[in-house]
Amino acid sequence: MMKKKISKMVLSCMAVAIMVPFLAGGTSVQAQELNVSVQPRAALCDDCGVGQMKTTYGEWSEWSTVGEIDCTHYPYGTDLIKERTRLITSICNYCGAGLQSIGKQQKSECHGYH
Ligand SMILES: [Zn+2]
Numbered sequence: 453m454m455k456k457k458i459s460k461m462v463l464s465c466m467a468v469a470i471m472v473p474f475l476a477g478g479t480s481v482q483a484q485e486l487n488v489s490v491q492p493r494a495a496l497c498d499d500c501g502v503g504q505m506k507t508t509y510g511e512w513s514e515w516s517t518v519g520e521i522d523c524t525h526y527p528y529g530t531d532l533i534k535e536r537t538r539l540i541t542s543i544c545n546y547c548g549a550g551l552q553s554i555g556k557q558q559k560s561e562c563h564g565y566h
């Protein structure tokens with residue numbers, strides 16, 4: 453008799469991250485900050501529940517090209533999708549627990565023409 457074994461798969465929806473659909477609809481220099489998971493306000497520390505998280509922002513990286521799409525402005529040419537990142541660090545001022553996340557910005561750079 454055949455026995456079918458179905459192993460449960462853990463669905464990880466997390467991995468999709470980088471291909472955030474780019475919202476065109478502004479000027480080509482408009483940048484949009486994505487994935488900022490740290491609240492601007494001082495949040496209480498998850499570890500000790502006493503201290504407050506102090507957030508510091510690293511330097512932005514250089515813009516790098518992460519994609520190329522048909523130009524949305526002109527009949528010919530392309531728009532380059534540029535992205536840059538920076539490190540966001542939060543450290544508890546009481547127990548010193550820290551967490552880091554990545555802040556991201558994207559913009560499109562128009563290389564289209566008539
Ligand atoms: Zn703490």
Ligand SMILES: [Zn+2]
Nearest residue numbers: 523525562564
């Ligand atoms: Zn364009």
